[in-house]
Amino acid sequence: MSNILIVSLLFSAIRLTTPMLLAALGGLYSERSGVINIALEGLMLAGAFTAATITHYTGNPWVGLAAAILAGALVALVHGVACIQFKADQVVSGTAINILFLGIPALLSGAFFESTGATPQLPKGQLIPMAPIVLAFALVPVTWYVLYRTPFGLRLRAVGENPEAADTAGVDVSRVRYLAVMLSGALAAIGGAYLSIGQSSLFARNMSAGRGFIALAALIFGKWRPVQTMLACLLFGFAEALSIQMQGVSQIPVQFIQLIPYVLTIVVLAGFIGHSRAPRALGLPYQKKR
Amino acid sequence: MLELREITKRFGDVLANDRVSFAVAPGTIHALVGENGAGKSTAMRIAYGFYSADSGDVVVDGAVRRFASPQDAIALGIGMVHQHFMLVEPMTVAENIVLGIEPGNALQLDVAGAVSRIRALSAEFGLAIDPTARIEDLSVGQQQRVELLKALYRQARILILDEPTAVLSPQAVRDLFAILRRMREQGKTIVIVTHKLSEVLEISDEVTVMRDGKVVGNRRTAETSAAELARLMVGRDVLLRVVKPEGHPGKPVLAVRGLSSGALGTKDRERRLDGVSFEVRAGEIVGIAGIEGNGQTELIEALAGLAEPAAVTGTIELEGRDVEGLSARARRAGGIAHVPEDRHRRGLLLDFDLAENSILGADDRPPVAVGPWHLWLNREAIRRRTEKILKAFDVRPPDPDLPARSLSGGNQQKLILGRELEESPKLLLVAQPTRGVDIGGIEFIHRRLVEMRDAGCAVLLVSSELEEVTALSDRLLVMREGRIVGEVDPARATPEEIGLLMTGGNAAA
Numbered sequence: 187m188s189n190i191l192i193v194s195l196l197f198s199a200i201r202l203t204t205p206m207l208l209a210a211l212g213g214l215y216s217e218r219s220g221v222i223n224i225a226l227e228g229l230m231l232a233g234a235f236t237a238a239t240i241t242h243y244t245g246n247p248w249v250g251l252a253a254a255i256l257a258g259a260l261v262a263l264v265h266g267v268a269c270i271q272f273k274a275d276q277v278v279s280g281t282a283i284n285i286l287f288l289g290i291p292a293l294l295s296g297a298f299f300e301s302t303g304a305t306p307q308l309p310k311g312q313l314i315p316m317a318p319i320v321l322a323f324a325l326v327p328v329t330w331y332v333l334y335r336t337p338f339g340l341r342l343r344a345v346g347e348n349p350e351a352a353d354t355a356g357v358d359v360s361r362v363r364y365l366a367v368m369l370s371g372a373l374a375a376i377g378g379a380y381l382s383i384g385q386s387s388l389f390a391r392n393m394s395a396g397r398g399f400i401a402l403a404a405l406i407f408g409k410w411r412p413v414q415t416m417l418a419c420l421l422f423g424f425a426e427a428l429s430i431q432m433q434g435v436s437q438i439p440v441q442f443i444q445l446i447p448y449v450l451t452i453v454v455l456a457g458f459i460g461h462s463r464a465p466r467a468l469g470l471p472y473q474k475k476r
Numbered sequence: 477m478l479e480l481r482e483i484t485k486r487f488g489d490v491l492a493n494d495r496v497s498f499a500v501a502p503g504t505i506h507a508l509v510g511e512n513g514a515g516k517s518t519a520m521r522i523a524y525g526f527y528s529a530d531s532g533d534v535v536v537d538g539a540v541r542r543f544a545s546p547q548d549a550i551a552l553g554i555g556m557v558h559q560h561f562m563l564v565e566p567m568t569v570a571e572n573i574v575l576g577i578e579p580g581n582a583l584q585l586d587v588a589g590a591v592s593r594i595r596a597l598s599a600e601f602g603l604a605i606d607p608t609a610r611i612e613d614l615s616v617g618q619q620q621r622v623e624l625l626k627a628l629y630r631q632a633r634i635l636i637l638d639e640p641t642a643v644l645s646p647q648a649v650r651d652l653f654a655i656l657r658r659m660r661e662q663g664k665t666i667v668i669v670t671h672k673l674s675e676v677l678e679i680s681d682e683v684t685v686m687r688d689g690k691v692v693g694n695r696r697t698a699e700t701s702a703a704e705l706a707r708l709m710v711g712r713d714v715l716l717r718v719v720k721p722e723g724h725p726g727k728p729v730l731a732v733r734g735l736s737s738g739a740l741g742t743k744d745r746e747r748r749l750d751g752v753s754f755e756v757r758a759g760e761i762v763g764i765a766g767i768e769g770n771g772q773t774e775l776i777e778a779l780a781g782l783a784e785p786a787a788v789t790g791t792i793e794l795e796g797r798d799v800e801g802l803s804a805r806a807r808r809a810g811g812i813a814h815v816p817e818d819r820h821r822r823g824l825l826l827d828f829d830l831a832e833n834s835i836l837g838a839d840d841r842p843p844v845a846v847g848p849w850h851l852w853l854n855r856e857a858i859r860r861r862t863e864k865i866l867k868a869f870d871v872r873p874p875d876p877d878l879p880a881r882s883l884s885g886g887n888q889q890k891l892i893l894g895r896e897l898e899e900s901p902k903l904l905l906v907a908q909p910t911r912g913v914d915i916g917g918i919e920f921i922h923r924r925l926v927e928m929r930d931a932g933c934a935v936l937l938v939s940s941e942l943e944e945v946t947a948l949s950d951r952l953l954v955m956r957e958g959r960i961v962g963e964v965d966p967a968r969a970t971p972e973e974i975g976l977l978m979t980g981g982n983a984a985a
Contacts, residue, residue, distance in 0.1 A: 337578035337585050344564045344575050351562035355576035355626075356547045466565075 195427055200319060201385060202430075203423030205230065205377035205394070207322045209401035210408070210415050211329050212373030216262075218333065218410055219366035220346040220467040224280035225265050226374045227398025228287035233258045233375025234382040235291040238305040238389035239298065247314045247383050254379035255372045261287075262371020266364050273471035284398075292391055303391030305382070313387055318380035325373070329412040342366055346465035349472040359472045374398065396448070403451045410465060418454075425450045477502040477665050478523060478554070478634050483532035485518055492518040494689040495532065500634070500682075505656060505666045507676040507697070510686035511709055511914035512885060516669045517559075519686070520636050523667075524556045525549035536634075555627025559639040561619050563611045570594055570607040573626050597628050601658055617648035624655070635659065636667045641675055645767040646942055646975035653679050671709075671915070673702040673716075674943070685709055710915050718922050718947040721930070725950065726758035728795075729934035730779070730903050735790035736958075737774050737783055749774050750958035752790070756903065761925065761935040763949025763966065765942055766978050771958035772938045773817060776907050779936070780814040781807045782822075794903060808837050813901035815892055817908040817938070823892045824880045831862040831876040834895050861898065869894035870920060886917030893924060904928060907938040922948060942971055956980055 209226045216223035223229075236257040241250030261283060268279040292303045299306055333339040341362050344352040349359045377397070382389040400422050408415030429446040436443070479499040485492045493515045500506040510516045521527045523534055525543030533540045536552050543549050546556070563572050570590045580586030594607040603621045611619060620640060627635055637656075641649045656666055656679060670676060676683055677697060685693040685708040693708045706714045735752040749771050756762045766772055777783045779792060781804035792800045799807050808814075816822035824833050835844045835858055842850070843857040859876060866874040869890040871883070880888060889909065896904065906925065910918040925948060929935050939945045945952060945966070952966040954977040962977045 335585055336583060337580070338582065340567075340571055340575060340578060340585060343567065344571075347564045347566060348562070351564050351572075352575060354546060354558070354562040355572075356545075356550070357576045 191431075195424075195431055198430065199420065199424040199427035201423075202426045203419050204319045204322045205380050205385075206397050206401045206404060206422060207416055207419040208318065208325070208377030208380065209374040209398050210405045210419050211322070211325050211412065212370035212377070213402055213405045214329065214370075214410060214412065214415060215342070215366045215373070216370035217405065217468055218346045218465055219342050219363045220349060220465055220470065220472070221266070221269050221363055221367050222276040222280065222469045223262075223265070223367065223370050223374075224277055224402060225262070225283035225398075226370075226401050227394055227396065228280075228284040229258050229261055229371050229374035230378035230381070230394040230398045231287040231291060231392070232261045232371075233378030234393055235287075235294070235305070235378075235389045236375070237379030238308065238382040239294070241308055241312055241383050242306055245312060247308075247312050250383055251314065251317075251376065251379050254375045258371035258373070258375020258378070259368040260371070262367050262374075263364070265371070266367040269471065270360050270363050270367070273473065276469050276471075288392060291389060295389070305389040308383060308387045310387070313383050314380075315384050318376060318384050321376065322380075323416070326412050326416045333412065338362075338365075343465075345472075346467055349467050349470075353472070353474065363472075374401075377401070400447065400451055403455050406464075407454050409463070421454070422447055422450065477537065478667070479535040480519060480523060481533045481535060483519060483522055483529045483534070485515075485522060485527060485529050491689050493522070493529070493532075496686070496689070496691050497532075498684040498691055498694060500665060500667055502665050503660060503663055504681040505660055505668060505679055507680035507683045508667060508669045508686065509671060509673070509676055509683060509705060509709060511671065511916075512912060513914070514686040514709070515689040516686050517638060518689075520556070520638060520667065520669055523549070524554055524636060526556075550630050550632070553631060553633035554636065555630060555632030555634070556636040557620065557623040557627065557638065557640060559642060561623055563619055563622060565610075565612040567611060568607065569605055569609050569611065569614075569622050569625070572611060572622060573607070573629050577630065594625060594629065597625055601628065601662070602655060615648075616643045617645070617651065620644070620652065621655070632664070634665045634667070636669070638669045639671075640668060641670065641672060643768070645978055646971050647979050649675070673705050676705065677702060687711055706915060714915055715919055718926065720926050720948070723760050723929060723950045725760040726932065728755045728757050730756040730936065731791075731793040731796075732779070733791045733793075735775070735778060735788070735792065737778055737788045748958045749778060749788075752955075752958070752960055754953060754960060756934040756936050758902070758934050759929055759932050760950040761929050761937055761948050763945035763952045764936070764938045764955055765945045765952055765974055766940070766955035768940045770955050770978075772907065772940075772955055774958070775955070776814070776817070776905050776936075776938055779905055780804055780812065780816075805837075805840075808899070811899075811902035813896035813899055813904050815889075815896055815904070815906040815909055817911070819885075819888055819892055824888060826881040827879050829877050829879055830866065830871070830883075830891060831858050833880045833891060834858075834862040834865050834876075834898075836895065838895075838899065865891065865894035865898060869924075884914070885912035886914050889913050889921060890917065893921060897924070897928065901933060903934045903936065905936050905938075908940065909937070910939075910941065910944060918944075942974060946971075946974070954978055 209230055213223045213226050233254040237250040237254035240253040241247045265279050265283055268274040269276045295305055296302050341357045345359050345362045353359050381393050404418035404422055405415050408418040426447040429443045432443050433440050477500055481497050483493050483496040496519050508516045522529045525546045525548050570587060573594055574590045578585050579589050591607045598605045603625060605621050605625060680697045683695045683697055684691055685705060687709055702716060706716055733753045735749050737749045764772055778788050781802060791798060794810055799810060820826060838844050840850055843854060846852050846854045862876040871887050871890050909921050925935060937945060937948055949966045952964050953960050954962045954974060956978060964974060
């Protein structure tokens with residue numbers, strides 16, 4: 187069997203890992219700064235839709251990608267304003283964004299393309315199937331370096347652990363959190379763009395299919411650390427690749443095989459979450475004293 | 477050097493600082509004393525730029541300054557060590573110190589440079605801190621020295637310390653004072669905010685006393701006394717010594733043998749019990765001294781029935797009857813009352829009113845609960861009971877409908893004590909009874925504990941205030957690392973002897 191099968195399985199796993207890894211690294215920035223980002227799913231959809239639409243109009247996927255990054259950062263900014271400025275519940279705000287981006291692409295594609303949910307098919311020359319993969323894996327060491335070797339990383343970690351201490355030391359807590367949340371939106375949007383203009387050639391409704399949530403799970407399983415998070419993403423990516431490869435091969439009904447990545451998520455989280463320590467200020471708005 | 481002029485600050489209806497003025501001379505140690513809520517911390521936070529004053533001026537080096545944030549104060553050489561340390565626990569000492577003023581450029585943090593600078597500073601002032609250690613692995617005393625280093629690294633000339641000794645063992649206090657004196661020799665100016673008069677007399681050159689938001693006195697330390705300072709703080713004469721007649725211990729009420737509890741977290745090695753045995757007789761106060769975190773909390777919780785039952789082994793007998801394995805409720809019914817160390821977490825429901833708080837633990841039986849299966853609360857009985865407690869224990873304001881949160885620490889504690897004593901317990905477990913309680917309240921609580929003893933109650937007292945346990949106890953046990961490491965006669969033992977037992981001879985702890 188085949189080395190070919192195994193090699194194709196590995197490539198498929200890496201391709202499937204890429205969008206999750208980008209979203210998870212995005213989530214890492216946000217959550218290490220203390221802002222829960224359950225909106226990764228919605229941010230991916232925002233990125234996927236923007237990338238496909240702009241690429242369709244400009245014919246240039248790089249412009250599409252840049253637009254997706256901008257869109258992701260802007261949507262994340264909304265989450266940031268709600269959570270940082272108005273101290274809203276971070277889970278509620280994130281959920282609102284997720285629900286919003288189930289609907290918005292359908293609405294807009296109705297207006298632009300007279301379709302409810304999908305954007306027009308893009309020609310093969312207007313796709314970027316490789317760049318996001320390279321970017322995603324390159325971002326792992328970059329993120330590690332930023333986190334542990336730069337002033338910004340130090341402040342990011344401090345703000346997520348003990349914002350009061352960071353504030354006392356002269357760190358602008360809100361600024362760091364805004365930056366982190368927007369960075370997180372940009373990265374998740376790249377992950378989404380890869381889905382629409384990398385892996386496939388159009389945007390389809392809810393095409394992220396829960397990958398944003400699995401990315402969040404990988405982030406937790408990876409203890410909010412870049413390398414471990416990548417390994418967790420690879421685990422989920424491999425499970426998904428396996429489930430795709432097994433379809434049609436075995437006697438098991440397809441629906442059960444498609445369950446594998448999701449069941450794995452639950453099992454992994456139930457089994458390991460207890461050993462994982464979140465940034466201490468995660469989910470807590472920072473209230474400066476009078 | 478540092479001067480406050482006519483500082484006034486309001487929080488809503490509360491006048492926290494009312495035309496507060498005092499000056500700190502360069503190269504001195506200046507103590508700012510007062511009861512809780514006297515406005516000391518507010519005044520210092522204004523001096524540090526954390527709050528801005530409604531009116532009045534902060535004067536540094538002869539010029540009026542406006543601070544928009546602590547950063548402005550830091551830039552002028554003012555550093556503050558907060559009572560609750562401002563440290564990021566999973567990060568290293570060096571990372572914590574450089575946070576906010578990172579050396580190097582945006583792309584690269586110069587950790588090595590910082591580490592060597594911190595080493596030099598640490599050596600200069602005798603702080604003995606390893607810059608590469610993680611904060612969470614350091615003792616409380618060491619963490620405090622990291623805070624000092626943080627200020628020194630920012631070139632502070634004026635250091636403000638907010639209640640610096642509250643969390644330290646006697647030895648660590650001595651070390652801290654040695655460091656502060658050394659800093660004074662090197663020309664630093666130090667302001668120490670405290671309510672412990674013995675420490676004021678020991679370390680300071682000058683004292684400013686505050687009461688109710690006002691400065692009520694300035695003294696040279698050499699020319700004042702504890703009695704005078706206490707009078708200024710409280711506004712009346714205060715008995716600083718516990719008056720305690722000879723005790724008449726009766727038969728044993730509590731007998732603990734071989735009590736152990738397993739470590740629940742791997743890191744908290746010292747936070748457990750390891751074969752603890754002792755007795756408390758009727759009509760005596762047995763004190764437990766020790767640095768916090770050496771098993772005192774676990775001991776009290778094991779006795780009160782609050783510990784995870786599976787983790788506890790050994791026997792606990794109340795008047796010869798085994799109560800180990802009984803629930804907290806059943807132990808209360810058997811005559812054990814408990815004044816917990818953390819009154820906000822264990823002692824009160826802060827958003828419930830005083831009446832509701834005063835029936836906790838008595839809520840399932842007459843006269844509070846009536847009717848078939850005690851299904852109804854008798855509001856009239858609850859009211860009578862609450863009013864009785866509020867009156868007998870001088871809880872102010874005595875309004876049963878107020879939420880517990882609105883009371884001061886001292887009044888919250890009096891409410892809890894009143895509630896627990898209402899049941900006429902055979903055994904009273906009381907932990908840190910006067911933490912965050914003002915001097916007037918301390919006097920009241922101490923008197924009540926001695927009265928309970930004289931009424932024949934067995935009292936087990938845990939306190940990290942060495943003066944308090946030695947003054948109140950008839951017998952004093954010392955705990956370290958979950959074991960009882962010695963029993964001393966509180967009337968004879970010196971603080972040094974007890975301190976040595978508490979730390980196991982390890983002065984750095």
